[in-house]
Amino acid sequence: MMPRMSEPLYGTPRESRPPLGPLSPLLDRSSTAAQPDADTLRAVGEARTAGAFYQRMGHPNLREFESLVAEREGTDGAVGFASGMAAISATLSAHLSAGDRVLVAEEIYGGTQAFSTHDLPRFGVTVERFSSLKLDQLRAALATDGPGIKMVVFESPINPTLRLCDIRAITALAREHGATTLFDCTFAPPPIQRVADLGVDLIAHSATKFFGGHSDVLAGVVAGPHALLEPIEIFRRHTGGVLAPDPAWLLLRSFLTLDLRLTAQQQNAAAVAAGLAELVAAGEIASVTYPGLPDHPDRELFEAQMTGGGAMLAFEVHGGVERARAVLDGLQVIARAASLGGVETLATIPAFTTHVTLTPEQRAAAGIPEGLVRVAVGLEEPGRLLEDLLAAIRRTA
Numbered sequence: 564m565m566p567r568m569s570e571p572l573y574g575t576p577r578e579s580r581p582p583l584g585p586l587s588p589l590l591d592r593s594s595t596a597a598q599p600d601a602d603t604l605r606a607v608g609e610a611r612t613a614g615a616f617y618q619r620m621g622h623p624n625l626r627e628f629e630s631l632v633a634e635r636e637g638t639d640g641a642v643g644f645a646s647g648m649a650a651i652s653a654t655l656s657a658h659l660s661a662g663d664r665v666l667v668a669e670e671i672y673g674g675t676q677a678f679s680t681h682d683l684p685r686f687g688v689t690v691e692r693f694s695s696l697k698l699d700q701l702r703a704a705l706a707t708d709g710p711g712i713k714m715v716v717f718e719s720p721i722n723p724t725l726r727l728c729d730i731r732a733i734t735a736l737a738r739e740h741g742a743t744t745l746f747d748c749t750f751a752p753p754p755i756q757r758v759a760d761l762g763v764d765l766i767a768h769s770a771t772k773f774f775g776g777h778s779d780v781l782a783g784v785v786a787g788p789h790a791l792l793e794p795i796e797i798f799r800r801h802t803g804g805v806l807a808p809d810p811a812w813l814l815l816r817s818f819l820t821l822d823l824r825l826t827a828q829q830q831n832a833a834a835v836a837a838g839l840a841e842l843v844a845a846g847e848i849a850s851v852t853y854p855g856l857p858d859h860p861d862r863e864l865f866e867a868q869m870t871g872g873g874a875m876l877a878f879e880v881h882g883g884v885e886r887a888r889a890v891l892d893g894l895q896v897i898a899r900a901a902s903l904g905g906v907e908t909l910a911t912i913p914a915f916t917t918h919v920t921l922t923p924e925q926r927a928a929a930g931i932p933e934g935l936v937r938v939a940v941g942l943e944e945p946g947r948l949l950e951d952l953l954a955a956i957r958r959t960a
């Protein structure tokens with residue numbers, strides 16, 4: 564590892580201070596910065612001072628965004644990237660070398676799964692799978708002979724089933740065996756879950772989702788302790804996946820309303836989920852899964868690790884994938900679109916999108932029924948959303 568920098572080249576939590584000067588941050592698009600003399604040029608070039616040097620090494624709008632994420636996560640710092648996948652792939656690449664073993668949850672975002680399946684093995688990394696819902700599988704994998712597991716990668720709530728895995732137990736087991744945990748927190752950012760408090764080492768986000776919140780930014784970030792972030796920042800410098808000033812600035816703007824948006828989207832999701840639960844009771848749909856519902860299968864974990872149910876839910880229609888397709892086509896308010904976390908409510912069919920490469924049998928084994936519809940709830944009036952869903956469900960009955 565490179566020697567510890569005197570000051571990190573990524574954002575760290577700021578001293579709290581009253582506003583001074585422009586209330587809206589200035590957008591700094593400079594790719595480089597002029598230095599007063601040759602010695603300063605040399606010093607910033609060698610990363611010995613945090614002065615602006617060259618945009619790939621970080622820039623003011625990015626630092627500010629990283630600071631906000633570090634504050635929110637309660638970590639030493641955060642490193643920002645051009646997308647969630649840039650953050651996740653850089654984190655894995657920076658921490659894994661040929662000969663290492665990594666344990667990746669079967670229930671993880673498809674892009675992370677693809678990077679683990681197609682790219683990591685080309686670099687000599689052995690990728691093993693476990694179900695994050697079955698702690699025995701994790702225990703068994705960690706206890707096998709040979710070189711130890713270097714990293715454990717997982718997420719909760721799980722896409723698209725909205726099941727929860729036991730974050731505290733997984734991190735404790737990993738730590739016992741000297742493995743670093745990488746947790747994808749995109750589906751439920753703080754304050755909905757504070758996973759650093761549950762023992763997670765590295766916390767990744769697709770900032771494209773709730774952090775951006777307006778479906779107009781692609782960005783990613785990973786938060787954690789300095790010792791684990793430094794190699795990631797160095798890898799970012801080497802490979803160049805840094806977040807650009809314009810999206811960083813938009814994220815600063817989005818952070819001003821993040822708590823309000825999360826609160827309102829979560830309330831809306833709870834209301835829609837409760838309405839759908841009535842349809843389940845009436846036999847009109849097969850099931851609804853939302854972490855905040857009292858009959859959620861992982862209720863105890865919900866109480867132990869979440870402060871609210873978040874803004875994601877899924878429901879299963881009767882009639883399989885054809886009925887799900889018809890329901891989606893019947894929506895008038897809710898948009899048919901991939902992604903989540905924005906102010907507009909979006910619906911997808913996992914069998915057609917995120918899990919399209921699996922066979923129906925593999926989807927069934929992963930707990931994903933063919934007729935499952937995933938909804939990312941936004942800021943519209945929840946009554947309108949429920950009416951839209953009800954009308955589409957009833958029209959196709």
Ligand code: PLP
Nearest residue numbers: 646647648672747749769771782
């Ligand atoms: N993690 C999760 C849970 C996601 O849903 C996504 C994107 O959908 C990503 C990571 C990847 O993020 P990005 O699209 O910003 O690269």
